[in-house]
Amino acid sequence: MSLFPLLDPLLPLVKAPAQYIGGEMNSVVKDHAKVAVKVALAFPDTYKIGMSHLGLQILYGLVNREPDMLAERVFAPWSDMEARMRGAGVPLFSLETKTPVRAFDILGFSLQYELSFTNVINMLDLAGIPLRSADRGPDDPLIIAGGSCTFQPEPIAVFLDICVLGDGEERLMELAKAVAELKGKFRSRRDYCRELVKRVPNLYAPNLYDVEYAMDGRLASITPNCDEAPLFVQRASVSNFETSFFPTHPIVPAVECVHERINLEVMRGCPHACRFCQAGMIKLPVRARSVETLVKYALETYHATGYDEIALTSLSTADYPHLEELMARLKQEFDGKKVGISLPSLRVNERIRSIPGILNTIRKAGFTMAPEAGTERMRKVIHKLIKDDDLYAAATAAYREGWDVIKVYYMIGLPHEEDADIDATCEAILKTSRCARESTNRDGELNVTVSPFVPKAHTPFQWEPMASPERFKDIRTRMHNRIRSKKIHLKVHDPERAYVEGVVSRGDRRLAPMLVEAVKSGCTFDAWDECFSYKRWLDIFARCGIDQAKHNFRERPDDEVFAWDHLDGGPPKRTLLRSRVKAETLAEAYTA
Ligand code: SF4
Structure with missing residues (x-):
């Protein structure tokens, strides 16, 4: 009908x-x-x-x-x-x-x-x-x-x-x-x-x-409550990622979309296990497709869609083991076809230094890096073990190869973060922009997105509280005071949406009536700035007896029973707890 x-x-x-x-x-x-x-x-x-x-x-x-x-x-x-x-x-x-x-x-x-x-x-x-x-x-x-x-x-x-x-x-x-x-x-x-x-x-x-x-x-x-339901639900993993189905004839949208490109999934899973990152845990194990298969998929999809951009997608494409070979093959196959190759935001590693050079041989798309934290101390705490030298070398190479603007992501409100870490993040941002001086004698345009940390299920930080509104306000002021360059476009996200996300991310079934009430009050499309209203959410929390502080600002004890303990989200809970304790030890051992 x-x-x-x-x-x-x-x-x-x-x-x-x-x-x-x-x-x-x-x-x-x-x-x-x-x-x-x-x-x-x-x-x-x-x-x-x-x-x-x-x-x-x-x-x-x-x-x-x-x-x-x-x-x-x-x-x-x-x-x-x-x-x-x-x-x-x-x-x-x-x-x-x-x-x-x-x-x-x-x-x-x-x-x-x-x-x-x-x-x-x-x-x-x-x-x-x-x-x-x-x-x-x-x-x-x-x-x-x-x-x-x-x-x-x-x-x-x-x-x-x-x-x-x-x-x-x-x-x-x-x-x-x-x-x-x-x-x-x-x-x-x-x-x-x-x-x-x-x-x-x-x-x-x-x-x-x-x-x-x-x-x-x-x-x-x-x-x-019945024999058929398992005590612990295991997660599925495709039996052979190399041969698993890939949509070589995707639907080509009728209206402008966020991405209009060939999404070539080169790898599934990420080898790094950053302590804040849920995707890094739940998508394990790491699996990569061969260059041969990816080139075949790219060509078939190109012929079926006419797209002029190929995005090499995964959680951490800089870790795809055959990246240089894949880029070279794609360049060869798409030579003269005006097809660009783009990479999602990249984890900083030694290899990232050479990526601008390789990317530029085809066609320029965005160049984005995700250092997340500005000090070695914080990077050890969150287990994002990247080196400043790699970050600056990659930025220098990107500006030299002709990128007018590059983009970086940072996080704030992380566990054990101190003012000195924020100051160092600001310094790293300024220094990244200065990397353009080598090739242009000017600071480079830099888009900086700074997001509040939200603790997520199945991560070593699932026990952690979120930072207070005062703390986020301080950080924001601190960053804006220190970063005054016209070349740096600093966007520090408000924590309000993160607080609502925080409540839902670690909530249990008792939130269901509140969510129904939220819908009745008009809370839909809350990822959209024009739709999100923190005031409306606060009214709903108050009406439904939701204590936001208990959800967001309570440090959970080690023996907390979580609403997701019966679901297989990757590493076992005891491993996550050990990792959390290690983060504490590292935070104390290092000064910012
Ligand atoms: S490198 Fe990125 S995707 Fe991988 S665990 Fe870290 S944050 Fe997550």
Whole structure:
């Protein structure tokens, strides 16, 4: 059933209507009557953001290559479109066939950011699907989720039927096959989930776990309430990354997106284990594709899309073992085709010194480095073991090779950070800009983004408190006082959004009613500056009895039971704790 007749009159009334139309190059339309299982792949943000996400393109391609399955896309409609849809009684629909998403067998959300949780709830509501798993019946789609936030999904656990933990490629296909066979057979959603977790590994069905709380309000335990649910849910890892599916025919967006390029995933996982970094933990082990395979994928994707940029993506592309060889091969293959090669933000290492030279042989794209901290002391504390010499050598090389502007990322409010560390960070920023003098006799343009540290699940810093508002204010003033160069564009993010993220990142199921209340109060698209209102969140916290200080400023004891202890997020908890203790020891041993 297509909603297009209802939708059509709304489109001229909203901004960027093309994002709701579908029909893009490489999108796939199949007959719903001829497949055994229908999957709606949902991204809880706009088309512009979701279409840039490689994971969505991978799963879309994988499902649609099966003759008896189909996948369509769903994005969160922007507020103007949502208001029109609600006014006209149009439920959330898929882009390809304008089918209501509640008519699919599976509705799968990609969870990449905690502040998109409210969008998930809002999308379920707009779809007319009961919000809570326990209230769903045999005709409702199975609501599943994948992505990094499924390693700590507890604040929205009651709204999800199943989380796929880890690499989704193989598990989604097994799950889809099981759903094709089992859909509609269970009156109870709980029984449906029991059968699914019995058949498919690496699935977490929150409603199969009971949560208990201690008298002091802390979490006491999360334990399975049936035989099928494992005590500890292991994460999935694709059996062979080299040969795992790569979308060589990705959908080419109809409207301008964040990234319009070939996302060539060269490596999965990161070898460095920085203590603040959740991605570095949950994506282990490190796996790299061969140059031969990557060049083949790049050529096929280029011919299928016409993109003129290839981004070599991974968590730490500077560590890809065959980087020089890959760049050389790509240069050879794309010679004369005006195709640029870009790298995401780079970890600083010895090799980074030569990267500007290699990159420049093809075409210039952005050059971004992520030193994160300005002193050796802090780098030891966070386990980002980079050298100043490498940073400055890379900056010097980038300016020399003709980059007008380079970009660096830092973090503030880190555990054990002192004023002297901040001062040294400022000095490092000034010195990086001065690296341009060697080739231009002037300071170089430098974009500096400084973000507040938010402790994340499954990291050695999961026990740590966040810095206070006063501390962030001091740091901000300190940095602005010290960095006055017109060439340096310093952006120090406010901690407000980080505080909301902090509450949700380490929260448990008791946050669910608060998140529903937040949606009712208009808190959606909170990653967007124009939508985020800290005041609104503070009102909701107050109304729902959420003590932000307890969530964000409490140092957790070693024996704290976390809401994610039953989920396999990489290194065991005892290893994380040892690493945290080591950070403390290092902080004391070194002076800033
Ligand atoms: S190098 Fe980057 S991706 Fe790797 S662990 Fe450190 S911060 Fe995370």
